[in-house]
């Protein structure tokens with residue numbers, strides 16, 4: 294059996310030639326200014342958030358280990374001040390892969406379950422483990438920014454944190470948002486289909502209308518984009534719940550598909566079939 298971290302590696306594996314090659318020499322880290330002192334870095338794996346102030350930098354997620362030096366160079370390209378804090382939004386390898394590299398520079402913050410799940414992996418490195426953990430969240434103050442780390446109950450995993458930069462008015466959702474289509478819900482990692490939607494709806498209710506949103510995967514977006522994503526998940530849950538209540542088999546549900554309206558939400562890692570199977574397993 295493959296480990297769970299392998300599953301998250303799949304997110305990018307399908308766009309590369311092979312999981313095992315892990316040749317990321319061609320991957321470029323791109324920096325996008327979001328708002329205030331907050332930036333988004335993209336390369337391979339989950340989107341990275343950076344708060345860059347004169348008092349130091351804060352990093353949200355760190356993709357894959359082979360990219361660590363490129364990520365560091367991209368941060369230094371914004372400003373050359375010291376890295377002060379690192380946040381892991383959840384345990385998946387495409388968000389925590391460079392932990393061991395960056396942990397020598399600053400402490401890693403995460404929900405307790407992130408540490409527990411990383412520690413449970415047979416080949417884990419002690420240096421890759423978060424060293425400050427919390428149950429519900431914590432607030433980090435850096436220069437004039439208030440960085441709110443907010444834990445949500447079972448959704449993408451059982452250790453999800455979203456990061457809200459209050460002054461800049463920017464939200465990093467972690468993988469509680471796949472801007473590119475159907476979400477990956479890690480049921481074996483403590484995730485929940487209904488919990489995922491409840492968390493997304495709660496975030497939409499909490500956030501100001503003009504918030505800028507860095508999704509876990511996909512393009513920089515806004516509340517309208519997040520709302521559309523919530524509607525798609527709501528529609529999917531209702532459709533599959535109804536079919537299950539009518540006694541339909543998995544085969545029948547897969548044959549009926551997700552419907553015309555949302556067919557185009559399939560992408561390399563989460564096909565229509567995989568999304569439907571997750572819904573069936575999670576809603577049964």
Ligand SMILES: [Zn+2]
Pocket residue numbers: 301383385388449468
């Ligand atoms: Zn993930």
